[in-house]
Amino acid sequence: MPVDFKDYYQTLGVKKDATADEIKKAFRALARVHHPDKAKPDDRPAAEAKFKEISEAYDVLGDAEKRTKYDQLGANWNQYGSAGPGQRGGYRRAGGGPQDYDFHFGGTGFSDFFEQFFSGGGGGFDPYGGAGRQRAPARGQDMEAEIMVPLNEAYSGAERTIRLERVNSQTGERQENSYKVRIPAGVKNGQRIRLSGQGERGASAVSGDLYLRVRLAAHPDYQVQDADLIYTLELPAWDAALGASKEIPLPDSKRVRITVPAGARTGSRVRLRGLGLPKKDGKGDIFVEYAVYAPDPQTDEVRQLWEKLRETAE
Structure with missing residues (x-):
């Protein structure tokens, strides 16, 4: 599945040679304008979507290492329109089970482009390590995705809905599930939220777990x-x-x-x-x-x- 390239410089309205201070200033100005708290109730969904788009752009361009990787990618981004070897655009791969599935997350606050090229989760996550899999080979592999959490949700707590689509890479069969995720008040950057039994399916009835790693969205103030x-x-x-x-x-x-x-x-x-x-x-x-x-x-x-x-x- 092709992945749409995200022009983060265009999103923030800055030039590609913008300084770190210019990028920060542009983010703060846009974030203040589009912050959901300032929107009317009917306009809040659109404001939330715009705020997440701005936050994602700043997450990349505001980090020197990510920005360098992005600039290197950006010059040849069309080569990655269909994801590279071993990846399918917008999907996370988790092998090791009786069947080969691809996974696509929705509602995490990040675009498919970000998840494929910049997310720290990668193709599945197994906190038990190789030894754990040897002891319980029938257990499905654990998975990990990142979820963007605005400061107001970390401050007061919230409930979010995420979607997980499983695609059988052999048959093309798709299955989508939605989950209510509780964001606890005081959640920390990098903290993991566990959804028990929602990871990869195992050979037996035992499935792995799904972990959502929190990434706090930058705040303008x-x-x-x-x-x-x-x-x-x-x-x-x-x-x-x-x-x-x-x-x-x-x-x-x-x-x-x-x-x-x-x-x-x-x-x-x-x-x-x-x-x-x-x-x-x-x-x-x-x-x-x-x-x-x-x-x-x-x-x-x-x-x-x-x-x-x-x-x-x-």
Whole structure:
């Protein structure tokens, strides 16, 4: 099955020689516009799809190693329109059972293109190792796929539906199953969610398991550090100098108001205890980090005010 090439540079609206900062800036701008929380209820499905597309592009271009691999692939992408040897476009292969099946995942948040060329799962996954298969050869092989989890789902928990299509490579017979997957609040990047008995079928009645490896989607405003969240608050110079009252949007769409003290400097922080991601012994914290900037003087009047301030300060 052919795999459609994804032009991630076009998705983010940047040139192929864009710097890492330009790529990050483009992602943040687009993610803020298309974030599902800002969409009307009727427009939310389209916003979620667009946000996942943007997040996938940034996942690749925002990572130096993936970007290099993508650039090398992109020059000859049409050679991979039908997947390479041993792969079928959009499918994950899991051998070792009584029949040879291909697997296609839907609802994980990633495109077929990403899953085939950039996913860490690959063709099946067996946490028991070769020794385990020797002890229980009739057991089906375990499988693994990656699932994109937005920060709001990691923050509050969610339920997702994924689809798994099995295709018998000998007969062409297809079977599709849907599964409800619970995303636990506080889920970590790289954590695996287990769907017992939903992997490859074995020679006996014992099937392997399906593991979904969590990949937290990048957020335009928050960074994740274990259970803590770092929020960058951009402050115009006058708010930093005089102090201000600001609202901070939480990942669950609620808001909290903070007081910025006079004389705030770039890099200084305020701590919001217990508002981070859930963890075993409670919740992490949110750290609001100030980023002070001086807006460009757009009018003569504003420029004169800045000049007067400089003269006064000197």
